[in-house]
Amino acid sequence: MKENLTVDRSSVPLTKEDFVSDQMVKWCAGCGAHAILSSVANVFPKIGYKKENFCLVSGIGCSSRFPYYVNTYGFHGIHGRANAIATGVKIANPHLSVWIATGDGDSMAIGGNHFIHIIRRNVDLNIMLFNNQIYGLTKGQFSPTTPQGSVTKTSPQGTIEQPFNPGELILGAQGTFFARVADTNPKMMTEVMFEAAKHDGTSVVEILQNCVIFADKTHNTITSRDLRDDHQLHLKNGEPMLFGKEKEKGIMLTATGLKVVKIGENGITLKDILVHDQYAQDPGIHLMLAKMNPPEFPVALGVIRSAKFSTYDDMVVEQIAYAKENSSILSVDDLLNSGDTWEI
Amino acid sequence: MKELRLMKGNEAIAEAAIRCGADGYFGYPITPQSEVLEYLMAERPYEKTGMVVLQAESEVAAINMVYGGAACGKKVLTSSSSPGISLKQEGISYIAGAELPCVIVNVVRGGPGLGTIQPSQSDYFQAVKGGGHGDYRLIVLAPASVQEMADFVKLGFDLAFKYRNPAMILTDGVIGQMMEKVELFESQPRLTKEEILKQTPWATVGKTPDRERNIVTSLILDSAIQEQHVNKLRDKYIEIEKNEVRYEKIQCDDAEYLFVAFGSSARICQKAVDMGRAKGIKVGLLRPITLFPFPKQVLFELADQVKGILDVEMNLGQMVEDVRLAVNGKVKVEHYGRYGGMIPSPDEVLLALENQIIGGK
Numbered sequence: 027m028k029e030n031l032t033v034d035r036s037s038v039p040l041t042k043e044d045f046v047s048d049q050m051v052k053w054c055a056g057c058g059a060h061a062i063l064s065s066v067a068n069v070f071p072k073i074g075y076k077k078e079n080f081c082l083v084s085g086i087g088c089s090s091r092f093p094y095y096v097n098t099y100g101f102h103g104i105h106g107r108a109n110a111i112a113t114g115v116k117i118a119n120p121h122l123s124v125w126i127a128t129g130d131g132d133s134m135a136i137g138g139n140h141f142i143h144i145i146r147r148n149v150d151l152n153i154m155l156f157n158n159q160i161y162g163l164t165k166g167q168f169s170p171t172t173p174q175g176s177v178t179k180t181s182p183q184g185t186i187e188q189p190f191n192p193g194e195l196i197l198g199a200q201g202t203f204f205a206r207v208a209d210t211n212p213k214m215m216t217e218v219m220f221e222a223a224k225h226d227g228t229s230v231v232e233i234l235q236n237c238v239i240f241a242d243k244t245h246n247t248i249t250s251r252d253l254r255d256d257h258q259l260h261l262k263n264g265e266p267m268l269f270g271k272e273k274e275k276g277i278m279l280t281a282t283g284l285k286v287v288k289i290g291e292n293g294i295t296l297k298d299i300l301v302h303d304q305y306a307q308d309p310g311i312h313l314m315l316a317k318m319n320p321p322e323f324p325v326a327l328g329v330i331r332s333a334k335f336s337t338y339d340d341m342v343v344e345q346i347a348y349a350k351e352n353s354s355i356l357s358v359d360d361l362l363n364s365g366d367t368w369e370i
Numbered sequence: 371m372k373e374l375r376l377m378k379g380n381e382a383i384a385e386a387a388i389r390c391g392a393d394g395y396f397g398y399p400i401t402p403q404s405e406v407l408e409y410l411m412a413e414r415p416y417e418k419t420g421m422v423v424l425q426a427e428s429e430v431a432a433i434n435m436v437y438g439g440a441a442c443g444k445k446v447l448t449s450s451s452s453p454g455i456s457l458k459q460e461g462i463s464y465i466a467g468a469e470l471p472c473v474i475v476n477v478v479r480g481g482p483g484l485g486t487i488q489p490s491q492s493d494y495f496q497a498v499k500g501g502g503h504g505d506y507r508l509i510v511l512a513p514a515s516v517q518e519m520a521d522f523v524k525l526g527f528d529l530a531f532k533y534r535n536p537a538m539i540l541t542d543g544v545i546g547q548m549m550e551k552v553e554l555f556e557s558q559p560r561l562t563k564e565e566i567l568k569q570t571p572w573a574t575v576g577k578t579p580d581r582e583r584n585i586v587t588s589l590i591l592d593s594a595i596q597e598q599h600v601n602k603l604r605d606k607y608i609e610i611e612k613n614e615v616r617y618e619k620i621q622c623d624d625a626e627y628l629f630v631a632f633g634s635s636a637r638i639c640q641k642a643v644d645m646g647r648a649k650g651i652k653v654g655l656l657r658p659i660t661l662f663p664f665p666k667q668v669l670f671e672l673a674d675q676v677k678g679i680l681d682v683e684m685n686l687g688q689m690v691e692d693v694r695l696a697v698n699g700k701v702k703v704e705h706y707g708r709y710g711g712m713i714p715s716p717d718e719v720l721l722a723l724e725n726q727i728i729g730g731k
Contacts, residue, residue: 136428
């Protein structure tokens with residue numbers, strides 16, 4: 027069944043240049059989105075599909091200008107509806123590699139409903155969630171991921187709302203793939219995007235993105251040079267969760283949850299450190315990792331969860347095939363001659 | 371005391387909401403009207419009058435917050451621009467069905483779809499002819515100045531409460547964004563709980579032993595009763611058409627030709643009238659202020675006086691249908707429009723009058 031759904035591969039090797047469009051990129055100088063665009067242009071040729079079999083879908087917002095800038099088919103949709111539109115694209119044509127560019131306004135606020143349902147269905151496509159913690163396109167109002175207390179155009183006294191942690195929402199919606207990267211680490215972003223592409227099912231990559239105009243340095247406690255070693259945990263499957271400048275700190279699993287420990291202190295050795303299993307079916311530890319936040323914890327970056335479950339598109343195709351094979355009605359004539367179709 | 375201020379149209383909406391004693395504003399950012407929400411947040415009316423200002427998670431959420439607030443007998447409003455107003459239509463239909471008062475501001479931008487962020491008048495049909503489902507009407511006010519942006523918030527609430535019907539202020543990016551002198555009306559306090567109880571006996575304000583409980587709904591499954599309900603709405607709309615028609619006649623007394631235009635188009639036509647008169651063309655302007663109820667009668671009468679009418683709108687020709695219905699074939703009515711965010715100049719409007727009406731056959 028899976029063969030039916032494979033995307034055609036390119037017969038000639040493609041390069042980054044093949045995916046650069048002729049459109050002028052209209053993001054501000056210094057916007058984190060430039061790094062995401064570059065990363066996608068690096069990843070797409072590696073995936074190896076024909077250019078025309080990629081489809082980029084977006085909603086509304088700064089992130090959603092993305093389809094113009096990648097030389098593939100694109101769909102600039104409706105505010106908040108990118109995930110629903112992309113579901114339609116993928117179900118109607120499973121032979122496409124579908125990518126969604128969306129933001130914290132588009133998918134966390136107005137499109138929150140579609141966002142949780144695409145994840146719950148596990149449609150085989152890839153969501154890039156640009157999280158700059160602000161409405162950029164409408165010029166600086168708070169979003170559902172804006173940290174509490176932030177002063178914005180619509181919160182002059184500081185926001186009083188609790189922000190979403192997208193990872194919690196994704197895993198709560200039964201997400202099968204969740205990764206988090208920062209726009210300051212394009213190498214990791216490119217690796218993670220490739221992992222996301224390989225995953226069968228809905229993959230969500232949350233990108234901690236800087237909005238240089240309206241929320242500058244919003245992720246600085248995670249990404250700044252002097253803090254990043256202590257505030258970033260780079261996850262690698264099968265490896266212990268170590269962080270710090272000298273990798274002297276680690277994450278330990280205790281009876282009550284995760285804990286930051288120091289190797290060599292209180293008898294802690296490398297053996298005590300939790301080893302990352304991104305493929306674990308149970309999302310329990312993945313959720314704990316997704317929720318980690320400074321100053322108590324580092325922020326988990328990399329692939330947090332990549333679990334194998336049936337995809338919606340596989341099951342739709344299977345259902346159709348099953349119905350075709352097992353139906354006694356094979357033509358319109360069969361249908362017309364099948365006798366009464368209702369009882370009075 | 372009355373106060374003079376230089377303000378953007380969007381800011382005038384916000385300031386007027388505070389001054390007329392509104393209880394709540396619910397909105398979501400969208401260009402070109404985000405200043406309404408931003409101004410209200412910056413002014414912190416909750417500290418002065420107790421008015422609530424909330425940035426919702428979507429336009430759909432905002433209109434439903436309005437639905438909730440209105441059901442409590444509170445003075446509540448929302449604002450958005452075209453794509454956001456499309457999202458609100460379900461809520462608007464329910465609010466009209468449940469006969470609740472509220473004010474909805476549409477700072478129109480060019481469509482369809484995401485369209486453009488530039489000004490347009492292409493939501494006339496949506497505002498005047500329905501928009502949401504079912505047999506209902508909105509009271510639609512079309513301001514042509516920043517002054518009217520402020521005044522019509524108050525007027526909108528007054529009419530909305532008088533008729534228990536949602537009122538819409540249909541404006542556009544020109545008036546929303548431009549700055550003009552405004553004479554602000556005096557602040558009035560928000561209604562007290564006792565006043566709400568008295569003024570809105572239908573409101574869901576909690577049941578006391580001396581009154582029946584109120585249930586706000588737009589659901590009437592029994593067709594015969596639903597028909598009665600729609601008849602009641604019809605009678606209300608007839609009443610509104612009888613009492614609330616508002617328009618402005620500019621140099622119409624001796625006019626041989628007539629512009630009909632609302633909102634920012636009327637401002638452009640006003641200049642074109644002056645230019646035409648300077649050239650010896652006796653042209654006037656009828657500016658509908660209420661788009662529903664539409665000033666049918668005055669148009670019907672003017673049609674006996676003038677030789678031709680040019681309807682000018684920033685759209686493909688929407689109000690022109692109502693102008694033709696009102697004129698009822700008595701005189702030639704043509705449409706001239708720019709759209710997609712383009713704004714006509716007074717010269718081209720006058721030229722259109724000369725080509726399509728005066729010189730036209």
